[in-house]
Amino acid sequence: MGLTKSSTGSNLLANDLEFLKNDSDYVIALAGNPNVGKSTIFNNLTGMHQHTGNWPGKTVSNATGNCIYKNTNFLLVDIPGTYSILSNSEEEEIARDYICFGHPDCTIIVVDATCLERNLNLVFQTMDITNNIIVCVNLLDEAKKKKIHIDLKRLSDELGVPVVGTTARKKKTLNSLMDTVQKVCTHDIQPAPKKVIYNKYIEDGLSKIEKVLNAEFELSSDLCRWIALKLIDDEETIINSIEKNLSMSLSNNKNIQNITNEVHNDLEKNNIIKKHLKDFIVSDIMHKCETICGKVCIFEDENYSRRDRKIDKILTSKKFGIPIMLLFLAVIFWLTIVGSNYPSQALFSLFGWIQEKLLHLANFLHSPEWLSSMLISGVYQTLTWIIAVMLPPMAIFFPLFTILEDLGYLPRIAFNMDGFFKKCCCTR
Ligand SMILES: Nc1nc2c(ncn2[C@@H]2O[C@H](COP(=O)(O)OP(=O)(O)OP(=O)(O)O)[C@@H](O)[C@H]2O)c(=O)[nH]1
Ligand SMILES: [Mg+2]
Structure with a gap:
């Protein structure tokens, strides 16, 4: 697997991909709900560095990259996450347009193994548009931690399309996904989606x-x-x-x-009045998702999700949500400001010591006053002061923020701030 060509763009459709595509290439779309690991799969298959992180909405435009698997070129398209084909935001519109009108040879719908039911909605909506679908059940490691077991074979039977289980962070697990992609592209496997029958x-x-x-x-x-x-x-x-x-x-x-x-x-x-039609359609889809999940998901520890929900309730509650967020941020800023004083001081002493030595060297070499003051008191001193002041806070702040991100606290902050952002007209 490796990268040969790449591109990003807000609205790449089939025609736009022609300049990137050779005749032998297969175009593969990576679609799914936000934050399910699409870009992680994309990066691991193409060797690219699409932005990934533990909150929804990182990918905001289509990105393409090449993956060579068993001597076949696959042009992968990483699509922004979307909960449904009924778009609400600009990036969801980009996702919808590509899923509906991009004509890829195969669409991989990445779903989150820890909340399959919600993710299946997009699977059924996409099955209404195209047959060439593979469902990639990602985050299997997280599901295992939460003691959720998913019967992939049965899920495949229920949906009528191939289902592959992956842990995107482990590159090896993506081989079976690419095997299936190749078989679908060459028609060795012909998905036959079992669509939702409405009332x-x-x-x-x-x-x-x-x-x-x-x-x-x-x-x-x-x-x-x-x-x-x-x-x-x-x-x-x-x-x-x-x-x-x-x-x-x-x-x-x-x-x-x-x-x-x-x-x-x-x-x-x-x-069935027009105003409520959407509710009927969505409820038929949701009912099907619920029925399928009832058959394929086995929850070995019911308490786990209950515990998760309890923590969520506190972190996002009206009473405690904002104070806890302020407390967390205050601790982070305190650690950053107070903690960075020590390494800053150490760096100042180190750079000062080196500066003294450089001045001695300049004297020894009889360099003219204007040259040594320009290079040592000007360039060197300015640069080292910037490093001594800026580096320690960044080296403390960013890792701490990454820990919050990995713990999944950032989406909770986004939830708490949503009302305020809406009041400022920052969200739709
Ligand atoms: N534990 C675990 N984490 C994963 C796995 N796949 C992805 N992640 C993590 O999940 C987070 C989201 O992954 P992304 O690849 O950014 O998700 P995405 O679907 O592209 O998200 P959007 O672009 O926002 O729609 C990142 O922190 C990844 O490191 C996995 O299989 N297991
Ligand atoms: Mg992404």
Whole structure:
């Protein structure tokens, strides 16, 4: 596995990848919820250094890198994390557009083994769009710590697509993922996703719209069902994207508008009003996720997640959340400011001692006054003062912050601050 070419960009779609891609390359998309390890997998397979860290939303644009596995080139695309195809933010829009219209040869949906149920939502949404899917159950080491066992074989049977278990930090575990990727790309494995069947009235509506769509456009059956679902759902932003990326006009097409209105009227007669349609669709997906997780997840220690939740409740509570955060930050700043005095002092003494020796050397060499003062009192002294003042606080602050990051405390801080950020219009 190794890197040959790379690129990053906000909205790389299939055409944009052509300049990076050779004919023999397969394009592989890495999609999934935020913070599930997509960039860690990407980095380990391509040798690149995409930003990783223990909080959601680090990757904000598509990045590509090459991975050579068993003499085959794979062009990997690391997509920003998204909880759903229904995008809420700019990076989720980038993710949605690539998943929906990027036409990769294979899409790896990375899921978090410790909260599979929530992650399966995106898996089912993606299965509505494409068949060439591999589910990568990552963070198996964390699941093991929490005594969660996942029956990967059964999960694969339930979803109808290949499922591979990984611990992305251990590069070796990615071999079986690449094996499966290769087999899917060469059609040795042909995934057959078992899609969600919605309630009877929605399914009837879908069939009616699909018929009209088929008559109006040349579409694959998967794409047809997906577009029909988006029309029923009246998802304006996705419909706009479909029109733009697939060059088809849906909102101006009379036949499609008529059948969509007819279906909405039929649904209303059966107490499914347009405003609540999304709830019906999402609840059918969530019900399926819950059923599957009930079959494939075995929790050996029920107390573990209870303990986690108890700690979370305290760290994010209205009463204690902010004081605990201030306390943590105060301790970190105190350690940084007070603690850095000692190494700063030591560095000052060391650099001062060296400066004296340099001045002696300059005298010994009879260097002109202007030269020694420019080089020693100017360049050397300024540089060493900056190092002595800046280096110790950074060497203390960043490791401490990394510990907080690795403990997963930063997302809790983000949760506590969310209300304030919203008031300042810093979030959407
Ligand atoms: N213990 C463990 N940690 C992992 C594993 N995979 C990734 N991580 C860690 O999980 C955190 C998130 O990983 P990323 O690769 O940044 O996740 P991402 O899915 O790219 O996140 P976004 O770009 O925010 O969507 C990092 O701290 C990784 O080191 C794993 O298998 N086991
Ligand atoms: Mg990432």
